[in-house]
Amino acid sequence: MSDLHAPEAPATHDGHDPDFPIVVRGLRNAFGEHVIHEDLSLEVRSGEILGVVGGSGTGKSVLMRSVIGLQQPAAGEIHVLGRDMMHEETAEDEIDIRSRWGVLFQGGALFSTLTVGENVEVPLKQFYPDMSDSLRQEIARFKVRLSGLPEEAALKYPSELSGGMRKRAGLARALALDPELLFLDEPTAGLDPIGAAAFDQLTRELKETLGLTVFLITHDLDTLYAICDRVAVLADKTVIAVGTIPELLALDHPWIQEYFNGPRGRAAQASEERQQPRREPLAQTAARGLDATDARIKNTGPQGTDIRQSGGA
Numbered sequence: 338m339s340d341l342h343a344p345e346a347p348a349t350h351d352g353h354d355p356d357f358p359i360v361v362r363g364l365r366n367a368f369g370e371h372v373i374h375e376d377l378s379l380e381v382r383s384g385e386i387l388g389v390v391g392g393s394g395t396g397k398s399v400l401m402r403s404v405i406g407l408q409q410p411a412a413g414e415i416h417v418l419g420r421d422m423m424h425e426e427t428a429e430d431e432i433d434i435r436s437r438w439g440v441l442f443q444g445g446a447l448f449s450t451l452t453v454g455e456n457v458e459v460p461l462k463q464f465y466p467d468m469s470d471s472l473r474q475e476i477a478r479f480k481v482r483l484s485g486l487p488e489e490a491a492l493k494y495p496s497e498l499s500g501g502m503r504k505r506a507g508l509a510r511a512l513a514l515d516p517e518l519l520f521l522d523e524p525t526a527g528l529d530p531i532g533a534a535a536f537d538q539l540t541r542e543l544k545e546t547l548g549l550t551v552f553l554i555t556h557d558l559d560t561l562y563a564i565c566d567r568v569a570v571l572a573d574k575t576v577i578a579v580g581t582i583p584e585l586l587a588l589d590h591p592w593i594q595e596y597f598n599g600p601r602g603r604a605a606q607a608s609e610e611r612q613q614p615r616r617e618p619l620a621q622t623a624a625r626g627l628d629a630t631d632a633r634i635k636n637t638g639p640q641g642t643d644i645r646q647s648g649g650a
């Protein structure tokens with residue numbers, strides 16, 4: 338195993354660079370004396386699925402909440418789609434930026450007293466109050482189908498759906514406004530392996546067909562192997578490394594090694610390799626992914642592969 342102690346590379350891209358729709362720099366979050374993040378930096382590339390992993394309580398959800406403005410950080414910079422989230426200007430700007438992302442919270446967070454279709458209509462009503470009822474209902478039905486649910490599911494209440502269907506309903510609502518960014522907080526938690534794999538596949542397909550950039554918090558190693566272009570690892574209050582799984586495996590960090598090279602990590606890798614068409618070795622897949630990404634960001638800076646490992650390694 339090589340020990341890639343790449344120089345610490347804090348986010349280097351301008352918060353207005355369209356190739357990096359999410360740029361976080363020097364983030365600090367604390368609840369009283371309890372410091373969650375200290376000097377955390379992260380960049381998300383346009384069009385990628387970035388998996389965010391870390392032990393329980395390392396602050397993955399708090400990071401996501403900070404990026405989407407639900408958590409006020411103590412310090413740092415957050416740029417989303419070119420907007421400075423820490424110093425948002427007007428209410429109009431805030432509405433505009435919030436309409437450009439969709440969020441699937443843990444558990445789906447659907448309104449239990451509304452049908453699935455009505456749940457999907459909520460953001461449409463909020464952001465487009467003048468839209469006609471019929472158009473809104475039509476869009477909602479379309480998003481329900483897009484999320485892999487039968488159209489009649491739009492008339493059901495969340496309590497009438499299985500866990501997997503509820504996740505899809507939450508996804509339909511997250512897609513209501515045709516977002517550019519999709520935030521998913523543990524989308525496969527609680528699903529059986531077949532349901533989880535189907536949800537992964539759906540995420541990948543939606544990302545490709547809709548051109549989404551996906552920020553995906555997960556504990557699910559199968560998800561990481563199956564659909565994530567890169568993975569960011571949270572530990573020691575910061576992002577200690579970002580890269581493809583083979584790149585992370587090359588890092589000599591105990592948590593990373595235990596996580597990816599432990600029995601569950603090896604099983605997930607073996608499973609993914611079995612399912613790869615023509616049994617393409619994972620390293621080759623990763624290399625292709627990097628080539629593609631490098632091509633896209635070639636002119637944006639010297640840091641093509643963005644593999645890094647910082648303090649605590």
Ligand SMILES: Nc1ncnc2c1ncn2[C@@H]1O[C@H](COP(=O)(O)OP(=O)(O)OP(=O)(O)O)[C@@H](O)[C@H]1O
Binds near residue numbers: 368373392396398400
């Ligand atoms: N509103 C809050 N008030 C106080 N502490 C909070 C609040 N929200 C989160 N925390 C604390 O911040 C820490 C990080 O929480 P967070 O939910 O981000 O962890 P996580 O990495 O997503 O964990 P898990 O993988 O278990 O979901 C935890 O110790 C949590 O108790």
